[in-house]
Amino acid sequence: MENTAVDLSAIERVEAARTAHITGAAKPAKVVAKGVDVYYGAKHALMGVNVDIPDRGVMAFIGPSGCGKSTFLRCINRMNDTISSCRVTGNITIDGQDIYDPALDVVQLRARVGMVFQKPNPFPKSIYDNVAYGPRIHGLAANKAELDEIVQKSLEKAALWGEVKDRLADSGTGLSGGQQQRLCIARAIAVSPDVILMDEPCSALDPIATAKVETLIDELRSNYCIIIVTHSMQQAARVSQRTAFFHLGTLVEEGATQTIFTNPVDQRTQDYITGRFG
Amino acid sequence: MTDTLASPNSAPQRRQLKADAAAALLKRRYASERLFKVLGLGALLLTASFLVILLTNIVTKSIPAFSEHVVNLDVVIDPKVVDPEGKRDSATLLAADYASLTRAAIMSAIPGIEGRNPRRALTSLLSSGAADDLRERVVADPSIIGTTIKMPLLFSDDVDLYLKGSSSVTSQENGSSDLTASDVKGDITLTGAEGTFAKLVAQLESENAEVSPETGARLLTPLLPSRLIEINGGLVKLASVTPTTATGTTLIPLTSSGVAKAGSWQLDTYAQPESRRKSSDQDIAFIETLRDKGAIERNFNWRFFTSGDSREAELAGIRGALVGTAWTLLVTLIICLPIGVLAAIYLEEFAPKNKLTDIIEVNINNLAAVPSIVFGLLGLSVFLNFFGLPRSAPLVGGLVLALLVLPTIIIASRAAIKAVPPSIREAAIGLGASHQQAVFHHVLPLAMPGIMTGTIIGMAHALGETAPLLMIGMIAFIVDVPDTMTDAATVLPVQIFLWSDLPEAAFQQRTAAAIVVLLGFLFLMNGAAIWLRNKFERRW
Numbered sequence: 037m038e039n040t041a042v043d044l045s046a047i048e049r050v051e052a053a054r055t056a057h058i059t060g061a062a063k064p065a066k067v068v069a070k071g072v073d074v075y076y077g078a079k080h081a082l083m084g085v086n087v088d089i090p091d092r093g094v095m096a097f098i099g100p101s102g103c104g105k106s107t108f109l110r111c112i113n114r115m116n117d118t119i120s121s122c123r124v125t126g127n128i129t130i131d132g133q134d135i136y137d138p139a140l141d142v143v144q145l146r147a148r149v150g151m152v153f154q155k156p157n158p159f160p161k162s163i164y165d166n167v168a169y170g171p172r173i174h175g176l177a178a179n180k181a182e183l184d185e186i187v188q189k190s191l192e193k194a195a196l197w198g199e200v201k202d203r204l205a206d207s208g209t210g211l212s213g214g215q216q217q218r219l220c221i222a223r224a225i226a227v228s229p230d231v232i233l234m235d236e237p238c239s240a241l242d243p244i245a246t247a248k249v250e251t252l253i254d255e256l257r258s259n260y261c262i263i264i265v266t267h268s269m270q271q272a273a274r275v276s277q278r279t280a281f282f283h284l285g286t287l288v289e290e291g292a293t294q295t296i297f298t299n300p301v302d303q304r305t306q307d308y309i310t311g312r313f314g
Numbered sequence: 315m316t317d318t319l320a321s322p323n324s325a326p327q328r329r330q331l332k333a334d335a336a337a338a339l340l341k342r343r344y345a346s347e348r349l350f351k352v353l354g355l356g357a358l359l360l361t362a363s364f365l366v367i368l369l370t371n372i373v374t375k376s377i378p379a380f381s382e383h384v385v386n387l388d389v390v391i392d393p394k395v396v397d398p399e400g401k402r403d404s405a406t407l408l409a410a411d412y413a414s415l416t417r418a419a420i421m422s423a424i425p426g427i428e429g430r431n432p433r434r435a436l437t438s439l440l441s442s443g444a445a446d447d448l449r450e451r452v453v454a455d456p457s458i459i460g461t462t463i464k465m466p467l468l469f470s471d472d473v474d475l476y477l478k479g480s481s482s483v484t485s486q487e488n489g490s491s492d493l494t495a496s497d498v499k500g501d502i503t504l505t506g507a508e509g510t511f512a513k514l515v516a517q518l519e520s521e522n523a524e525v526s527p528e529t530g531a532r533l534l535t536p537l538l539p540s541r542l543i544e545i546n547g548g549l550v551k552l553a554s555v556t557p558t559t560a561t562g563t564t565l566i567p568l569t570s571s572g573v574a575k576a577g578s579w580q581l582d583t584y585a586q587p588e589s590r591r592k593s594s595d596q597d598i599a600f601i602e603t604l605r606d607k608g609a610i611e612r613n614f615n616w617r618f619f620t621s622g623d624s625r626e627a628e629l630a631g632i633r634g635a636l637v638g639t640a641w642t643l644l645v646t647l648i649i650c651l652p653i654g655v656l657a658a659i660y661l662e663e664f665a666p667k668n669k670l671t672d673i674i675e676v677n678i679n680n681l682a683a684v685p686s687i688v689f690g691l692l693g694l695s696v697f698l699n700f701f702g703l704p705r706s707a708p709l710v711g712g713l714v715l716a717l718l719v720l721p722t723i724i725i726a727s728r729a730a731i732k733a734v735p736p737s738i739r740e741a742a743i744g745l746g747a748s749h750q751q752a753v754f755h756h757v758l759p760l761a762m763p764g765i766m767t768g769t770i771i772g773m774a775h776a777l778g779e780t781a782p783l784l785m786i787g788m789i790a791f792i793v794d795v796p797d798t799m800t801d802a803a804t805v806l807p808v809q810i811f812l813w814s815d816l817p818e819a820a821f822q823q824r825t826a827a828a829i830v831v832l833l834g835f836l837f838l839m840n841g842a843a844i845w846l847r848n849k850f851e852r853r854w
Binding site for chain 2: 113115118120143144145146147150151153155157158159160169170173174220223224227
């Protein structure tokens with residue numbers, strides 16, 4: 037018995053060492069939030085969130101509905117600015133730069149921080165135009181050939197090129213749900229962001245399309261800092277290296293995904309992941 | 315949940331409703347459903363029948379106005395009248411007296427008419443437009459001067475109406491015995507055997523015709539149905555009748571005097587008394603003579619679409635009103651589409667939501683409900699009196715209608731912009747597009763069909779608007795077709811209003827015809843709006 041216990045702890049140590057480079061604990065954090073509070077009018081939606089999000093990896097935000105995970109996600113590219121009653125205090129930096137600095141151009145920020153939404157929302161335009169829109173408005177391509185290349189690269193990275201290369205002029209809304217979501221990812225990639233925010237990207241998809249998108253996320257993590265909000269704990273376990281659990285507007289616990297799912301510190305995390313509420 | 319369902323209290327309570335009571339309740343429910351259906355269907359049928367009655371009435375009234383009658387005559391283009399000095403310059407050709415040529419043409423068609431009144435009656439069968447048509451033809455091609463050409467001459471509106479059959483009914487019966495005419499023209503006496511006119515005298519007696527104190531003959535007055543005798547190629551209008559003789563005036567001269575055999579002469583009766591119709595017996599005599607010669611033709615009334623207003627019903631057309639309407643609506647569209655759409659975008663996308671924007675929003679909705687005449691008064695005092703813009707001009711009309719249509723377009727555009735799902739906006743903003751780029755690249759193109767639909771419906775509203783245009787003087791009688799947006803003009807609904815006021819039957823028909831054209835345009839515009847909506851309708 038005793039031997040077995042020792043063996044188990046040894047395995048855990050080995051595992052922790054093995055995942056250390058994946059979880060990115062050693063790397064400098066890409067996104068750092070310090071004491072972030074968000075208010076919708078009088079409602080205090082998010083309270084004192086502190087989190088370091090490493091580069092080149094997937095960070096999952098989990099938690100029950102209304103816990104503030106999406107709100108926090110939308111703070112990172114300042115999408116909350118579009119809601120007039122929303123007020124954000126605290127400090128969020130990307131690569132050490134304060135994104136709420138009044139001198140910072142929010143348009144430039146959003147070019148560096150791409151976003152993929154819950155419901156696939158391709159523009160009702162051609163597949164090509166969907167991907168080319170971002171590079172066009174940011175002037176990333178000097179000519180048509182360069183733009184074509186960006187579109188192709190983005191679609192390839194989004195694992196969609198093979199499926200749509202012969203019908204780039206067709207409407208993006210004519211694709212299947214999963215293809216639409218990958219098109220939205222390609223559209224986000226096309227402006228070469230550092231960070232990609234995903235707000236429940238698979239909640240409107242069937243399991244097969246979900247699997248494809250998850251595979252894609254896994255491939256993308258070697259190049260991007262990906263932050264994903266998900267309702268599915270299995271998904272968080274599958275795709276992420278680090279996980280943060282939100283509850284009632286507070287960040288309860290954050291750590292390596294494996295630790296959160298196998299050995300959470302907080303009782304609430306324990307209750308949530310074992311399905312006692314949520 | 316399962317507990318309550320299985321509770322022993324609730325189950326028996328539900329079962330207590332007896333079978334017949336349940337059936338009665340069900341029956342009542344079905345009955346009320348049937349009643350509702352019947353009432354709804356009744357309301358629909360009532361509305362539809364009103365619409366059908368209205369449309370049928372207007373369309374049937376308008377049909378005569380879409381055709382016109384002309385008489386094909388040989389017109390001698392006398393160089394002495396048209397161009398006595400042989401210069402062939404347009405000033406001379408334009409100023410010449412073409413009416414005398416057309417008069418001569420119709421006089422030669424029915425020869426032998428003497429006396430001032432009959433000649434006048436004959437020449438006034440033609441419209442003054444006949445001479446204008448001839449002028450146009452001569453000016454276009456001066457080489458026809460000195461020749462005789464066959465050309466259609468337009469009838470006046472009264473003749474046109476007679477020919478369209480709305481004036482008088484005639485009956486004919488053949489003479490039963492020989493009849494002798496005393497002369498070929500002027501007042502003549504027709505003498506026959508005893509009892510030739512006995513039947514006619516009996517009829518006159520029943521119609522309470524006056525009896526001449528001297529001769530004892532029955533007198534025919536304009537209050538009685540007209541009786542005419544066709545004899546020896548001429549026509550005699552009877553003035554007094556005894557059983558054996560009749561006296562009267564020759565309307566068309568006889569080719570010979572003397573005896574006409576039984577069966578070779580006819581008694582015509584125009585059931586409607588002369589005093590109660592527009593065309594006199596003389597007119598009808600001439601028209602029927604021309605008709606018998608096969609000179610009269612019925613054509614499609616192109617003139618109705620190619621000429622402006624006129625005091626003469628047969629010359630009046632809607633081109634001036636159509637062009638005026640086009641100018642007015644153009645001004646309206648140019649002004650209110652950009653302003654309306656920009657206002658809608660600002661209010662929907664950029665304006666802060668506060669008390670001020672709330673007030674603006676409420677007042678835009680209020681403006682849409684302001685009676686249109688008020689906008690007319692505003693136009694009168696602001697555009698005409700303050701800015702001094704020209705009266706009766708499409709420019710001012712368009713400005714006033716723009717005020718009227720603006721709220722409609724703003725409301726429709728806002729609804730269309732609001733209908734674009736926020737996910738599209740978010741997608742663009744998430745990619746780093748500015749708010750303005752998101753709106754102009756994505757929201758506006760998607761909202762455009764809705765905006766166009768609202769605009770077309772607003773323009774259709776403006777097309778039918780009359781009251782505000784009356785206030786700025788677009789009600790004037792204007793013959794010329796406007797060339798610019800500052801020329802005096804009128805619009806289609808005002809033209810309808812003007813014509814509906816005129817007593818002539820021909821103008822009543824033209825009113826109906828103009829209404830048909832207006833309704834046609836309205837249907838077309840609403841159809842376009844529906845087509846746009848269906849074509850570009852998008853579901854998210």
